[in-house]
Amino acid sequence: MKICILGAGALGCVIGAALSEAGHETWLLNRSAAHVDAMRRDGLWVHDEGGERAITVRASTSAAEIGAVDLVVVLVKSFHTEAAIAGAMALLGPDTTVLSLQNGLGHEDILAQAVGRERVLAGKTYVGGVLLAPGTVRSGVVGKHTYIGELDGSVSHRVLAIAEAFNSAGLATTVSENIVxxxxxxxxxxxxxxxxxxxxxxxxxxxxxxxxxxxxxxxxxxxxxxxxxxxxxxxxxxxxxxxxxxxxxxxxxxxxxxxxxxxxxxxxxxxxxxxxxxxxxxxxxxxxxxxxxxxxxxxxxxxxxxxxxxxxxxxxxxxxxxxx
CATH class of the missing domain: 1.10.1040.10 (N-(1-d-carboxylethyl)-l-norvaline Dehydrogenase; domain 2)
Structure with a gap:
């Protein structure tokens, strides 16, 4: 699965690192040139329960460089949602799904207005992350669950496929029929x-x-x-x-x-x-x-x-x- 993390800060890098290690073509999209340059040069350094390690990742400041993906995982700050998705339209192909894992309420409506409600999934994650320096994060994945679902509560093939991809990466993920x-x-x-x-x-x-x-x-x-x-x-x-x-x-x-x-x-x-x-x-x-x-x-x-x-x-x- 080709995945883009839109807003690859602390949490985005933690999730992106797990998906990258699991073999998915995962792109980390962030506005910070220093952060992206550090990851391109030295890899993404992850500190977790197992110690620290450098993970080879794909990182960019440009959605156009990445091109169309299967899944966009939105993790920008809430107040940047509208501007971020407007600047990331190059990520959208005919079958691209957009999943919000942001904090708070209301992002799904903003995304639906921008890309069409039929593309949008909602979700919440309890995974934790801290950005220690450009290209370096502290990861909190163990024991942390993620929940995703269709806005209408149905259980679709696409949401099951995304959950399978996340689970294979060690991100304990459950499909919710009550996403609200x-x-x-x-x-x-x-x-x-x-x-x-x-x-x-x-x-x-x-x-x-x-x-x-x-x-x-x-x-x-x-x-x-x-x-x-x-x-x-x-x-x-x-x-x-x-x-x-x-x-x-x-x-x-x-x-x-x-x-x-x-x-x-x-x-x-x-x-x-x-x-x-x-x-x-x-x-x-x-x-x-x-x-x-x-x-x-x-x-x-x-x-x-x-x-x-x-x-x-x-x-x-x-x-x-x-x-x-």
Whole structure:
């Protein structure tokens, strides 16, 4: 199977590495020339339970170089979805399938509008990854499950073939007949830790040793469960404690959430698609979500402070360069 990972950052490289090692023609597509150059020159260095190793991978900054593929796995940040798929149309052939494994809710509709709903599959993965340096990632695959499915809940030949490819690569993958519920199950895990680590800047080891933060996490997840229930979503997770435990399962104490990683890179986060989604769905179905609303607001404040500091630094740099 010819596969392209659209948005081969930390998680994309972890999944792409597994698929490459399994013998699939897997392309890692990323905008960062430094990241792509490092992988082309030295291979993709993967640190996991077995140690570290370099994997020969195909990497590019250009969809045109890759050409049409059988499967596009979308792993760009939520707020880049529309622009990313618009710039990747060269990946689409007559039978190309587009699978979103992104965090949060709403990406499937964006992709469907761009490429046609008939091409789109939805999915969620609990695989973890951290980008240590250009061309180098820490991988968290063991014990982490991935779920994929057709938007209408049917079990098609194509979704079964993709699941088989993933499973053959050591990516434990299940076909879901209730993908909306699956999306919500993963959202609950993101709600459990994402915003809290972004606001506090704590690693998992630090977060999970603070009882007050656990209490806040459980309250946020409980709100999300109430919203999903009111919306008629069939959840696989029914207890906040389960989401809290799933978030860290199999990951080291040094692990940082994707939300915290984004902030450390000076980027905005996916908060609008995670806690923000809970708040919007809550408003739609008449369910109060004060904890999620507070976490969402605080994260927007963190992003604002970061943007203002970047502006201040840029202004200071320009003033310094303008001096005679």
């Amino acid at each position: 519920g699956t999306l919500w199950d993963k959202l609950l895990v993101n709600v459990a830790t994402g915003a809290l680590t972004g606001i506090t800047r704590l690693t998992y080891g630090q977060l999970y040793s603070e009882p007050l933060l656990k209490a806040t996490s459980l309250a946020a997840v409980a709100e999300a469960i109430a919203v999903a229930t009111a919306a008629g979503v069939r959840l696989g997770l029914s207890e906040p404690e389960t989401a809290w435990k799933l978030a860290s399962e199999g990951l080291p104490a040094s692990f940082k959430t994707s939300m915290l990683q984004s902030l450390e890179k000076g980027s905005i986060t996916e908060i609008d698609f995670i806690n923000g989604s809970v708040v919007r769905w809550g408003q739609r179905h008449g369910v109060p979500t004060p904890v999620n609303a507070t976490l969402h607001a605080c994260m927007k404040g963190v992003e604002r402070a970061m943007a203002d500091e970047q502006t201040r630094q840029n202004d200071a740099r320009q003033q310094e360069e303008a001096k005679p």
